[in-house]
Structure formats: C-alpha cells, structure tokens
Amino acid sequence: MHVPDGFLDATTSTGTAAVAAAGVALALRGSRHELDERTAPMAGLTAVFVFAVQMMNFPVAFGTSGHLMGGALAAVLVGPWTAVLCLTVVLMVQALVFADGGLTALGTNVTLLGLVAIGVGYGVFRGLRAVLPATRTGLLASAGVGAFLSVPVAALVFVGLFGLGGVADVALGPVTAAMVGVHLLIGLGEAVITVAVLGAVLTVRPDLVRGGRHLLRARELAPRPDLAGATAVDAR
Amino acid sequence: MTRTRTFVLIGTVLALLIAGVGSWYASSAPDGLEATAEEQGFGSTARDSAAADSPLADYTASWIGDDRLSGGLAGVIGVLLVLALTSVLVLLVRRRPAADDAAPRADAPRR
Known part of the structure; x- marks a missing residue:
C-alpha cells in the first residue's frame, strides 16, 4: 500500500510528514529501552526480513495483489518503537532507491505503514495478550488478529487522508468500500505470514520474541517436570 | 551470544534468498491501492517519483x-x-547515553 506522489495535495503531505517526523523522534527515544542485548541484534534482521517479504506480492481476488506490511510482526519481535525505526528505514530505502512509494509521500507512508499499522497491530496484540491465556497459541492468536486489523485500518486512514487532501475529485464512499474490501483480504495474508514467522521464531529462539517474554517468565516459575516426576517416583 | 549471531545470520541469508530469488515468483498484479485507484478513477493523479530515474x-x-x-x-x-542503515541506527541509539544510565556499559563496544 505504498502511496505514490500526486495522490495527496501538498498540505496533506506536509501534515503527514510532520506526524511521521514526530513519531520517529518519539521512536528514537522509546527504542533505547527496547534495544537490550537480545533485541538489538534482532532489529536489523527484522528490518531486512520485512523488506524482503514486502517484495513478495501475493495474489488476492480480482487481479489484485497485496504484500506484507510487517508492522505488527516487527512490533511483536522487537517492540513497537524499534519497529517504527525498522519500518522507517525500509520505507526510506524503498522510496529513495527503488522509487516504490513517492518521495513527497514518504511521510504519508511512514504514517500509514509505520505509525498506524504498528499502533493498531501492537495495540490489539497487547489488548488480546492481556485477556487470552499466556500460551504460545494465545500469543500467536493475539499477533494474528493485530496483524489482520492493522491492514484495513491503515487503508481506512488513507481514505481519511484522501478525503482531506485527495487531488482527484471522486466520491469517497466507493473508494472507502474498495480500499477496505481489498485490504481485508490482504489483511488475511498479513495475519498468515505474521503467525507463521512468529511461530517459527518461537520454536527456535522464543527468547528473541520480545512480545513473548512473559511466556518464558511463566515457564521459569513453573515447577520443573523432572522434579515433579522424581517426587512421584520417590512417593511410590 | 554466538547462538544469537548464528540465528541472525541464518535469518539474513533467508531474507537475501527471498529478495534475491523468491521475488521473481511474486505476483505482478497491481496492489490493493493501485487497483482501487484505477477502478475509482484517481490512478492518473499519481506522478512519477523524483527517484524514478x-x-x-x-x-x-x-x-x-x-x-x-x-x-x-x-x-x-x-x-x-536496509541491514547497514538499521545497524548504524541501532548503534547510534544505543550509544547515546540515557539520562538514567550514564555509566558506561561494559558490553557496549563489542563490535
């Protein structure tokens, strides 16, 4: 969903650039506390993984494709502030080097794919994580729903911006329906990829999933099964 | 720590394979926004980015x-x-002393 130059007028683009700059400034402060010994080496990997998988457009209905946005995935892996930095680097490289997403639209894209997608994806993830069981399945479900919702909400925010400062004079209703409709489908892909990648990392190195550290803490506090077994044998 | 380095290295190789080989098989159909723009009649307002060359x-x-x-x-x-830029950014963010832990970390200048 990389917005090209020209869709939004200069005033709106300046506004989103200011929002993006403020968000990145906050992220530079916030990420300092996230970038500990485990998260710091993961930041680069998260960014390159999002960049690479964003190249993999998958087909959705009606001759249309979509790709991972990656905000929710990145936020669960390295924390929301570091995720904003990762997505900003990805979007900058895409806009400046690959002409993917406009230059005057860079602020818009950082706002939508960075701030909005991460805000929604991580917000929903945290909300669900608090109420679902503290298990691997609970964690993956929380992340999957967060990832799914982040895509149509980002599409909806684009429509809002388009309503404020869209250059073309077209009816907003059909644009909203089309954008949300197709991005609900793309959101399903977002959820599938997010859950698959997080599941894989949780299997190999659960301690490297920042959003899943509560699972490890719970496990550390649980009685060790071997001790419980030994006691049972002794009792017999 | 070595295990983390191995993990990151394998992950990066995977990303290189996806971007370098897998991307050939990606769908070339217009994405959700492009398709909507065409269908709703505002696709023509897109302008070439200054980076198009x-x-x-x-x-x-x-x-x-x-x-x-x-x-x-x-x-x-x-x-x-992306790897180079993110690594530099992370290094800069971590190097900047936080107000609440001004003491130098023993493990900081590892790389």
Whole structure:
C-alpha cells in the first residue's frame, strides 16, 4: 500500500510528514529501552526480513495483489518503537532507491505503514495478550488478529487522508468500500505470514520474541517436570 | 551470544534468498491501492517519483539485461542497504547515553 506522489495535495503531505517526523523522534527515544542485548541484534534482521517479504506480492481476488506490511510482526519481535525505526528505514530505502512509494509521500507512508499499522497491530496484540491465556497459541492468536486489523485500518486512514487532501475529485464512499474490501483480504495474508514467522521464531529462539517474554517468565516459575516426576517416583 | 549471531545470520541469508530469488515468483498484479485507484478513477493523479530515474527504480538493476538477474540483484542490494542503515541506527541509539544510565556499559563496544 505504498502511496505514490500526486495522490495527496501538498498540505496533506506536509501534515503527514510532520506526524511521521514526530513519531520517529518519539521512536528514537522509546527504542533505547527496547534495544537490550537480545533485541538489538534482532532489529536489523527484522528490518531486512520485512523488506524482503514486502517484495513478495501475493495474489488476492480480482487481479489484485497485496504484500506484507510487517508492522505488527516487527512490533511483536522487537517492540513497537524499534519497529517504527525498522519500518522507517525500509520505507526510506524503498522510496529513495527503488522509487516504490513517492518521495513527497514518504511521510504519508511512514504514517500509514509505520505509525498506524504498528499502533493498531501492537495495540490489539497487547489488548488480546492481556485477556487470552499466556500460551504460545494465545500469543500467536493475539499477533494474528493485530496483524489482520492493522491492514484495513491503515487503508481506512488513507481514505481519511484522501478525503482531506485527495487531488482527484471522486466520491469517497466507493473508494472507502474498495480500499477496505481489498485490504481485508490482504489483511488475511498479513495475519498468515505474521503467525507463521512468529511461530517459527518461537520454536527456535522464543527468547528473541520480545512480545513473548512473559511466556518464558511463566515457564521459569513453573515447577520443573523432572522434579515433579522424581517426587512421584520417590512417593511410590 | 554466538547462538544469537548464528540465528541472525541464518535469518539474513533467508531474507537475501527471498529478495534475491523468491521475488521473481511474486505476483505482478497491481496492489490493493493501485487497483482501487484505477477502478475509482484517481490512478492518473499519481506522478512519477523524483527517484524514478534511480538505477534501481522498480526493483530493477537497470544496467543488467537479464530480467531475473536484474530483479534479484536489486533485492539483494536492498537487503544489504536496509541491514547497514538499521545497524548504524541501532548503534547510534544505543550509544547515546540515557539520562538514567550514564555509566558506561561494559558490553557496549563489542563490535
């Protein structure tokens, strides 16, 4: 969903650039506390993984494709502030080097794919994580729903911006329906990829999933099964 | 720590494979926004980015004739650029002393 130059007028683009700059400034402060010994080496990997998988457009209905946005995935892996930095680097490289997403639209894209997608994806993830069981399945479900919702909400925010400062004079209703409709489908892909990648990392190195550290803490506090077994044998 | 380094290395190789080889198999259909813009009649308001003349515009290494090689190389260059920039950024953020832990960390200048 990389917005090209020209869709939004200069005033709106300046506004989103200011929002993006403020968000990145906050992220530079916030990420300092996230970038500990485990998260710091993961930041680069998260960014390159999002960049690479964003190249993999998958087909959705009606001759249309979509790709991972990656905000929710990145936020669960390295924390929301570091995720904003990762997505900003990805979007900058895409806009400046690959002409993917406009230059005057860079602020818009950082706002939508960075701030909005991460805000929604991580917000929903945290909300669900608090109420679902503290298990691997609970964690993956929380992340999957967060990832799914982040895509149509980002599409909806684009429509809002388009309503404020869209250059073309077209009816907003059909644009909203089309954008949300197709991005609900793309959101399903977002959820599938997010859950698959997080599941894989949780299997190999659960301690490297920042959003899943509560699972490890719970496990550390649980009685060790071997001790419980030994006691049972002794009792017999 | 070595295990983490191995994990990150394997992950990066995977990203290089996805961007360098896998991307060839990606769908080339217009994405959700492009398709909506065309269908709703505002696709024509898109303007070429000032970066459209970049030698790597549209994930194509313009100096290479073979399409497959050209796209793969663009993806690999992109991964390496993103990795370099993110690593530098992380280094800068971590190096900047926080107000609440001004004491130098023993483990800081490892790389």
